[in-house]
Amino acid sequence: MTDPLAERRRILDEAMRTRGAWPQDAPWVRDAFDALPRHAFAPDRLWDWDGTGYVPVDRGAAPTRWVELVYAGPDNAAVTEVTDGIPSSSLSAPAVVATMLDSLDVEPGHRVLELGTGTGWNAALIAHRVGASGRVTSVEASPELADAAAGRLECAGVRVDVVVGDGNLGRPATAPYDRVIAAYAVDRVPWAWIDQTAPGGDLVFPLGRMGHFAVTIADDHRSARGWMHGLAQFMNARDTPAPAATVRSYTQVRAGRPPDDKRAVDRDITPLHTDVNLLWALRMALPDVVYTTDTDRDGVNAWIHDGTSSWAVVTTGPDGGARTEQGGPRRLFDALETAWDAWTAHGGISRWDHGVTLTEHEQYVWEGDPDTGRRFHLPGPVSAHA
Template identity: 55%
Template structure:
């Protein structure tokens, strides 16, 4: 973090807080490691060195603390993103904070170290996780309370809040978060599968708007349907369309600004990439019935195969062309506005820039 310059100068309180509240104090004795096929347990008593390596794998690595039905369902978020989101929150001493998703309790402890005892309420849907998080917070004398509740509903009993922060990703910001935040207050949340936003509630309390702050990949809310994976969507039938691809694909992997723009324009499309000696290949699917592969064949040749009611390779290229036509906006050029009856992502200007509706997964056309 020091070598990369990741400690934010405008929030000098964060580094001492993490020094005083290190990750391992909030990590359970059983962690989970992905072995390439499945999550396998890593127990502290059986292999303390491996356990510690999972806790401190690096600032960009999350530590999986719970697995449900073969999928990671809770984690210690990667430290670099935790720091970035805390910086985006612009938290001041004495402010009242609502956290959505207590998890291990680590983030709540960091919040309480800044806001002060009795100023942080964290909600957690899983009762067992809530109990364990409260025990860790009490052991650290953090002065934060954990309530068992659905984070999407917030926690009205202690509202209004000066700051609201979510530790899980949403496609739509729940309106309850806005109504429970005082005018001028700030909401920081991961949005979709890529990026987090910081919204400021308007003076009249009838909207919240703000800019994308950085990249963040967080788990969705508990109970979110993961949808079908690529193999399930692809099936075994033949492709319905085949054509050459003349576009250079490496930016799909290497350019975070392009990836974010595609995420905005194609909100329900999952894009995976992999490189080999022939070049970069990509796999696309919408979690329902449409798919595409962009297969590198070597010698600079790439071919697209597509199937289902949508032509995802075509949609990808159109959205890519739109991004180029807009002058390659960076992810920091995007923002979000939340109102009672609609919410949308915009580029460069909330009123005059291009807009895309933000809604639950489904095909979203370009607008504006």
């Protein structure tokens, strides 16, 4: 009889191999996945979306579904905690974990700081790489999650120092670190992360809703700079509410209200559905706005909202022409067209040709060239001490 866990692990491994998700430059990642299987760090209760909300799936009561959730696929996270109906912790998607570990460029003997322990799986994979001569410290805000993760790590025979604390403050007691990695998204990077990374060391972190970046700390320790490495989105820090546009839907924001503005659209809107580089540019220019697209027999349709009070819908008619209706205090499709035109005017730069520069007083994403490219400043003042 086939072992369901073994079979699902095999299917996931093959799916990762087929799509090239195993990092070629970091074969240790696949080895670590084999040595420290994902299910060994999954709690006995997971959460499944049933179409209207998250429902618990307990390993004892529904073992088959539990295994399916743990090993759903390369791009599927397993929700491990739900707070007020919204996921607040997860076992990250395997492809994302592999990509971020590849970005971290961790080596045996390194001292590594992880922010956001979660289940402990990511920390275990890093510890497998650094070996007995290295050290992994992981900071978790939730005492309950930290305690559970420490228990799983101990059962797996993996040495990780799990501490309860505010990840944004890092862990100065055991600094400096050769590598620092965050498992939750920030809108701006706490300076403590840079301050506690050794000069020449690497910091990997998810930035807002844009994806994850990898930066190298300058030799003078006054700045860090690097490139965008992946598009996956992460949950925010526990004390940071999720972006409104990711919590509420277009239907909820519009709430049946009639439009305040109607007009024809004099451009082909197909790229809104097909051009991922355009969608990246729009996300960067309008980070609080969500776009959903679909097609019917007439063409592409798009639904746009900011999670609070403004919305727009764009529909393609039988004649191939598009029209928009907008409502709320912001004209979101007008703003989208302005950002679209600016991106086109600057050469339609690929999402992969973006990077980020971090200093104590200024943080910004840039296009193409860190010195001459168009800049998008990250919100809020940056303190020298997080």
